[in-house]
Amino acid sequence: MxxxxxxxxxxxxxxxxxxxxxxxxxxxxxxxxxxxxxxxxxxxxxxxxxxxxxxxxxxxxxxxxxxxxxxxxxxxxxxxxxxxxxxxxxxxxxxxxxxxxxxxxxxxxxxxxxxxxLGFPEHLAGRQEKTPFAKSSKWKEGAAIILGFTILGLIVVGLLHGLYVVGKWLFT
Structure with a gap:
């Protein structure tokens, strides 16, 4: 039913x-x-x-x-x-x-x-239908993620290298 x-x-x-x-x-x-x-x-x-x-x-x-x-x-x-x-x-x-x-x-x-x-104009324009923003493609999202991890990785490598150099200088 x-x-x-x-x-x-x-x-x-x-x-x-x-x-x-x-x-x-x-x-x-x-x-x-x-x-x-x-x-x-x-x-x-x-x-x-x-x-x-x-x-x-x-x-x-x-x-x-x-x-x-x-x-x-x-x-x-x-x-x-x-x-x-x-x-x-x-x-x-x-x-x-x-x-x-x-x-x-x-x-x-x-x-x-x-x-x-009430004073409204003779021709009142309506708002256009909103069109949704074009979705970004998957490859752009993937490229942004890879770029972010690459930058983060370079920062980590730079810090480790800096610690190595400072440690070598202090203990030699």
Missing amino acids: KIAKLSSLDRASAAVTSGKLWRAKEILAGHIGSTGYTPELFAAYGKVLAQMNDSKEAGKYLLLSGLENDEDKAAIELYVSSVREKPYTWIRSQFPSSARNLSSEKYPQSVYSQLRE
Whole structure:
């Protein structure tokens, strides 16, 4: 019998239902940090934060979700009023990386227009996908190890030769 794996949204919803808001927050925060931009996930996290009375932070995530409804508007307005006079670069730096690294066309239209009202530029460049550094080849690693041992060996030989010369001079 195969057991179906619950999505993070389902697990968070179950935690909220059982009154464990802190657990729902942990589940969603971990998922936001490890996945790309998902409006539904941001909305769920914002709603959990709102239930925990963290209205300003809830407003940020609800704004970024673009899925707000009438009950979310107060939290969104609280967040917007708290950042209205700040430069867009600072506001963007406070977003989670999955939302911060998006280009303007990747945001839902409602989010993009609200960000424009906060002073974001018309064309917002996203961060390029990180390419992993090329792994150094095995021969380079081997050559570095051999070079290190060669230098260490020469130092040991030099010290032994020095002790031999000094010992010969002292005892003759």
